[in-house]
Amino acid sequence: MADTDKEPERIQLTPQQQKARRKRSIAIALVLGGLVVLFYAYTIRYFGGIGQ
Amino acid sequence: MSVTPTVDSTVSEATPGDFLALLKPRVMSLVVFTALVGLVVAPGSIDPFTGFISILCIAIGAGASGALNMWFDADIDAIMRRTAKRPIPAGRIQPGEALAFGLVLAGFSVATLGVMVNWLSAAILAFTIFFYAVIYSMYLKRATPQNIVIGGAAGSFPPLLGWACATGTVGIEPVILFLIIFIWTPPHFWALALFACKDYGAAGIPMMPNVAGEASTKRQIFGYSLLLAPLGVVPALLGFASPVYGVLAAILGLNFLRHAWNTLRMADGDEQMTPAKRLFAFSILYLFAIFAGLLIDHIAAPFYPVLGG
Structure with missing residues (x-):
């Protein structure tokens, strides 16, 4: 089929774009990790308080 | 099959520091400080965990206002020397990215404050963000020389917010x-x-x-x-x-x-x-x-x- 003969489009990131993406990924991971800890701590406190 | 990679100049080069700059950290530090004073001088005592959540949500809410302000004001920021190097006029962050960033942070900060602290403070935080981003940035700033007189209300809410977090009243x-x-x-x-x-x-x-x-x-x-x-x-x-x-x-x-x-x-x-x-x-x-x-x-x-x- 004609479509499969087409070369798939790919982009090449520049070193600066790669570096920026890596930094953003690490920042997002840290923020998400922080949120998990925060919501976990709140949940433990909340349910701990209900039992008393 | 051979693939020819092409360089795409539209892929973001924004660093976490650029997104942090959207939050206006210097304004945020004053907001955190005045909110903390409101929280501490309020009668009664607030437990440290709830106090931490309160200050965190108020800081993030203030940052969201800053991001929404920079999204809307990118055109005038590009003209003024003091603001021309901000991430949007400098081209490091796209306006749509700043808008999405601001809206997500605003929603998260208000909802978290409401669920974990109390809904009065969440309502005041939501009103503060709306007042700064919509009433001040989108209307007052370009319409009247009384812009910062009325708009100043947005910057005045943090101690009241801190007090509302600690007591649930005003x-x-x-x-x-x-x-x-x-x-x-x-x-x-x-x-x-x-x-x-x-x-x-x-x-x-x-x-x-x-x-x-x-x-x-x-x-x-x-x-x-x-x-x-x-x-x-x-x-x-x-x-x-x-x-x-x-x-x-x-x-x-x-x-x-x-x-x-x-x-x-x-x-x-x-x-x-x-x-x-x-x-x-x-x-x-x-x-x-x-x-x-x-x-x-x-x-x-x-x-x-x-x-x-």
Whole structure:
């Protein structure tokens, strides 16, 4: 089929774009990790308080 | 099968630092500080975990306002020297990214504050973000020279928010703290506008010196300073701060008035504008010292009898 003969489009990131993406990924991971800890701590406190 | 990679210049090069800059960290630090004072001086005690959540949500909400403001103001930020290097006019962050970032942070901060602290403070935070991003940024700033007078309300809410987080209510005391920042805002920003008015004029923002002239602005600065000086002492008069704080606030207020008086007497067409620059610098110190004074006073109050006070 004609479509499969087409070369798939790919982009090449520049070193600066790669570096920026890596930094953003690490920042997002840290923020998400922080949120998990925060919501976990709140949940433990909340349910701990209900039992008393 | 061979693949030919192409370089795509539209892929973002924004770093986490650029997104942090969207949150206006310097404004955020003042918001955190005044909110913390509201939270600490409120009656009763708040547990450290809830206090931490409160300050975190207020900080993120303030940051969201900053991001939404930078999204809407990118066109005028590009013209003014002070703001031209911000992430959107500099091309490091796309406007749509800043909008999405601001909206997500606003939603998260309000919802988290509501669920984990109380819904009164969440409602005030939501109103504050709306007031700053929509009423001030989208309308007042470009429409009237009273922009920072009315818009100053947005920056005045943090101590009231801190109080609402701690108590779940709002009384006369946090309203006084609100009023101190509200009345402080016009002389602070107009002192800046006096020596940066060419920048504002080029961007088409109707700041008071461009619209009413330097002489009128200087008179209005002095007028607001006359209101601010006694207002700073009111916490001591109402009894939620000690006479020690009252004396400190009076000295600070008199100094504010002195700087405002020097600015009033500044000659028209003064290129250096040293008195206005001094007033601007002192105004930052004033607000910091007033709120730091309230905080230290509250912490030290139990020890006053021991100290013979």
